[in-house]
Amino acid sequence: MTLMTCPDEGTLRAFLDRADDDHATLAAHVRGCLDCRRTVRTLRLNADSVSSALALLDDEIAVPVVAGVPDRSSEAIDPPVRKRRWGRLATGAAAVALTVGLVVTPAGQAVAGGFLNLFHSRSVAAVTLTSSDASQVAGVMSQLGVTAGTPSTDFATLSSVAEAQGKVAFQIATPRASDLPAGVASTPSVRYLPKSSLTVTFDAAKTAAYLQSTNSKVQVPAGLDGEKLVLNFPDAVALTYSGSGQNEIMVVSAGAFEASTVGPLDVAGLRDFLVNVPGVPTSLTSQLGSVDLTSGVLPVPIPVDQVSGTKTTVNGHDAILVVSSGLGAGVVWQSTNRITGVIGSYSSDAVLKIAKGLNG
Amino acid sequence: MASAAPMPPLRLESIMRSARSSLLALVRRVVDHAEAEDVVQEAFVRLTNDPVLARPDGEITAWLRRTSLNLAFNRARDVGRWRARTERAEMPEPADPAAEAIRSEERATVRAVLDELPEKQRTSLLLRHAGYSYLEIAATLDIAPGSVGTTLARAERAFKDHYLQAHPRPDQENDNDADDLS
Incomplete structure (x- = not known):
């Protein structure tokens, strides 16, 4: 089907957000219509300007600097969903790394004649984005290729820490009983999340069509077609210590996040290409530019419209502290081969005390 | 009733x-x-x-x-x-109080500009920025889902115009010409 007349401004605005009824038809029209391309470009500039300005308000929510893991603490008051959402968080940085993982191919060693590039996370750094940005990134990625697999989010309940330890290669972190707040049980419930992965296979023709529809001057890199980005999410163990009422402390241990690329494309070139693709928020790309991926720093995307936090350290490791006024706190960091998180419906002092005193 | x-x-x-x-x-x-x-x-x-x-x-x-x-x-x-x-x-005490003061002023400007917009426009901007879907925005504003794009487009244009008046930036002067294909 083709459009005989130009769509109105509102339709083109919805087209930008992929909230239109027939994206393919609209895209075909926009590709061939100079007026509509101009309108789309203006709408995009306006939308980006507003997004940048409103991001300042996110910044206030996030308190100074940047930070943390998604603030699920605000949901701790909500029993029907709490365990499920905290369960997702229990993948540690891995779960939230998905979004940035989709736009970044971390630099790493080239092996096997340059056909496999591997990234192994060693520490965490926060990059901020809004929920809107995240959905924007996901929308863009769907235009560049196809994805296979999904990160697992379903935890299995185990009988003991020892049983969990038998399943993972990293040492499970456990809190000292003396560090737990008064009234908190010293025996945890134990849950285990297996490893999982997500693969993005790039499609050069699809990418070219997307770039053309957005009137972008970015070129499709040679060798993109069939290039694979493989994101490996680690296994994780979540120990939940129940307190009075709805209060809980959760200690999460997870393996390191890994990403690899398979294909002829140069890793750095792929990353530079991805962050320049139209639709990836400029606020995100500028932050990524300051992250030294070659040193194994894992960018952890922070949905700042749901989170607040600051940088801190835990026993010498850079960490990200999330605090939600009156509702709870969480802290996450990476040490050798393990991502660790402590989250609880308690004060940041209480959570940090537990974090700094962890065994293992 | x-x-x-x-x-x-x-x-x-x-x-x-x-x-x-x-x-x-x-x-x-x-x-x-x-x-x-x-x-x-x-x-x-x-x-x-x-x-x-x-x-x-x-x-x-x-x-x-x-x-x-x-x-x-x-x-x-x-x-x-x-x-x-x-x-x-x-x-917490900001690491750079001067920079934080500037950002605080910028945030106040953003809120003031939002407040100048008609209710539906400012609400649509905040909801969209917070990641709400077009259907959710339509339900909140009590408008047809098909009208959300128009509301957003007008709101973003109005916001940008008001914001540039309140907060002129030299590097944004070229934005008005940015719809020219180059």
Whole structure:
């Protein structure tokens, strides 16, 4: 089907957000219509300007600097969903790394004649984005290729820490009983999340069509077609210590996040290409530019419209502290081969005390 | 007009519980944490006496979003509250007080510009930026889903115009020409 007349401004605005009824038809029209391309470009500039300005308000929510893991603490008051959402968080940085993982191919060693590039996370750094940005990134990625697999989010309940330890290669972190707040049980419930992965296979023709529809001057890199980005999410163990009422402390241990690329494309070139693709928020790309991926720093995307936090350290490791006024706190960091998180419906002092005193 | 039939307490509680977190995240863009709690609580209190209670859950949640944002902007207009807010905020000492002061001023400008826009426009911008879908925005504004794009386009243009007037930046002068293909 083709459009005989130009769509109105509102339709083109919805087209930008992929909230239109027939994206393919609209895209075909926009590709061939100079007026509509101009309108789309203006709408995009306006939308980006507003997004940048409103991001300042996110910044206030996030308190100074940047930070943390998604603030699920605000949901701790909500029993029907709490365990499920905290369960997702229990993948540690891995779960939230998905979004940035989709736009970044971390630099790493080239092996096997340059056909496999591997990234192994060693520490965490926060990059901020809004929920809107995240959905924007996901929308863009769907235009560049196809994805296979999904990160697992379903935890299995185990009988003991020892049983969990038998399943993972990293040492499970456990809190000292003396560090737990008064009234908190010293025996945890134990849950285990297996490893999982997500693969993005790039499609050069699809990418070219997307770039053309957005009137972008970015070129499709040679060798993109069939290039694979493989994101490996680690296994994780979540120990939940129940307190009075709805209060809980959760200690999460997870393996390191890994990403690899398979294909002829140069890793750095792929990353530079991805962050320049139209639709990836400029606020995100500028932050990524300051992250030294070659040193194994894992960018952890922070949905700042749901989170607040600051940088801190835990026993010498850079960490990200999330605090939600009156509702709870969480802290996450990476040490050798393990991502660790402590989250609880308690004060940041209480959570940090537990974090700094962890065994293992 | 007949008053709404009483809502089962458990259903009302369930709605409030499931909406609370997202409402707080939304209104925190307009007021501080403590005020956000007050605003959401006030919206809940108003809800208990509103005929919207007779409507499906989705409409009630949309009503809560709209009411909470309006209450938040009403509070933000009170200059005294703005001052009190900075005193009450439990924020760590910024690493760079001068830079934080500038950012604080910029945030105030953004809020002021939002406040100059018609209610539907400013609400649509905040909801879109917070990641709400077009259907959710339509429900909140009580407009047809097909009108959301138009509302957003107008709101973004108005915001940009107002913002540039209040906050001119040399590097944005070229934006007016940016729709020329190059």
